[in-house]
Amino acid sequence: MASKNAPPILVLHDLDTVKEELTAALETADPQHRTGLEEALRIVDRHMAVSDEERTREWVRRLIRDAGIDVARDQVRAVKAVRDAVPGLGLIAANSLVNSVR
Template sequence: MFGNKETHLVALSDLDEAREAVRQALADASATDTPGLRAALSILDGFTGSDPRVRWVAKILEEQGIDPHTNEVAAIKALRDALPGLSLVAATALAREAKLAQTV
């Protein structure tokens, strides 16, 4: 009963802090640094609203070449292989969230 440890995927995001740091750097940037910092800010803004857990799942499935729409079982297995201790229930929920995110 107490020996079974389940791993939970907790995604932390520091995007707001990173975005603010780039904005501050942009305010003080030279003309040569400005284009690169604007590009960096644009990239960070592209992550707004996306769930880090779903991005992690998408990355794992893309690396494995697995489409969760056509092969949910393989997707679940790939997630559990990538994060040992991830429960079947949690892996299934993550795979299904990834499917929903792809259809939106």
């Protein structure tokens, strides 16, 4: 259960299903499509190797960057941007997320 001090962030991704569909498509693919499907599988595998923590950090980095904030210069604005993006997120949790990308 999330609290004001712990980020209530749930990382959702269903890459297993995507990989299964690509693998099935590859099994019956015409030779002209095989290279593209093989590359798509390599991309999916790369994304599957990323931890939920790293996905969360990347989301925070993107959020702060898209807000035009330099976290090294303005941590307060960065924390506010994260809290605005996640209604109900506590100050400690938001600060922790921002610190994780510094």
